[in-house]
Amino acid sequence: xxxxTQPDIHITxxxxxxxxxxxNYSYGATPYLFWYVQSPGQxxxxxxxxxxxxxxxxxxxxxxxEFKRSQSSFNLRxxxxxxxxxxxxxxxxxxxxxxxLIWGAxxxxxxxx
Amino acid sequence: xxxxxQSPKYLFxxxxxxxxxxxxxxxxxxxxxxxxxxxxxxxRLIYYSQIVNDFxxxxxxxxYSVSREKKESFPLTVTSAQKNPTAFYLCASSRGLAGxxxxxxxxxxxxxxxx
Numbered sequence: 001x002x003x004x005t006q007p008d009i010h011i012t013x014x015x016x017x018x019x020x021x022x023x024n025y026s027y028g029a030t031p032y033l034f035w036y037v038q039s040p041g042q043x044x045x046x047x048x049x050x051x052x053x054x055x056x057x058x059x060x061x062x063x064x065x066e067f068k069r070s071q072s073s074f075n076l077r078x079x080x081x082x083x084x085x086x087x088x089x090x091x092x093x094x095x096x097x098x099x100x101l102i103w104g105a106x107x108x109x110x111x112x113x
Numbered sequence: 114x115x116x117x118x119q120s121p122k123y124l125f126x127x128x129x130x131x132x133x134x135x136x137x138x139x140x141x142x143x144x145x146x147x148x149x150x151x152x153x154x155x156x157r158l159i160y161y162s163q164i165v166n167d168f169x170x171x172x173x174x175x176x177y178s179v180s181r182e183k184k185e186s187f188p189l190t191v192t193s194a195q196k197n198p199t200a201f202y203l204c205a206s207s208r209g210l211a212g213x214x215x216x217x218x219x220x221x222x223x224x225x226x227x228x
Contacts, residue, residue, distance in 0.1 A: 009153065043203055043221050044219045105155045
């Protein structure tokens with residue numbers, strides 16, 4: 001069965017430091033992969049997505065993610081975080097012709113001043 | 114601006130009462146979804162609809178009901194049969210199948226508390 005694991009429930013990073021959020025998936029074929037961000041009390045917004053091609057994808061707000069098939073991973077990165085990046089981040093996997101995404105449990109990002 | 118509007122933002126309910134959460138979209142999307150979000154559990158799909166007058170159960174449909182009489186509207190009723198209804202509810206829409214396009218557009222959510 002498909003599954004998505006985000007190993008870190010929360011991560012604390014100093015403002016200006018680099019960030020990497022981990023995401024591992026289990027899926028039989030090449031999946032479609034997504035990262036969403038949720039600000040407190042709000043809905044989710046798509047940060048970036050991977051369907052095929054270049055394994056390094058760029059998203060909004062300066063985020064990028066790299067698909068590594070050998071590690072079944074799709075980690076999210078940002079070179080320098082800002083206080084406004086404090087939010088919860090969700091990794092998700094989908095498949096062609098599928099009506100739904102499979103979601104990770106989320107990683108809460110805390111920014112230290 | 115196009116988007117998804119959920120109401121109410123906060124709702125309190127006594128045990129044994131049904132409540133209906135509203136979801137309206139003006140994005141002209143065919144597909145609409147209802148998710149439940151609990152701390153540490155990610156998003157769980159309650160119901161989805163790919164077209165007017167048609168909808169399917171998701172992973173946790175028990176105790177919930179929906180209707181899709183108009184393309185723009187997909188209300189969710191939390192019935193008294195839902196044993197643990199206190200949660201944050203998110204409505205979303207997509208142009209096509211979510212697993213294909215991956216781009217879900219979300220409302221700001223409705224927080225339901227059962228007293």
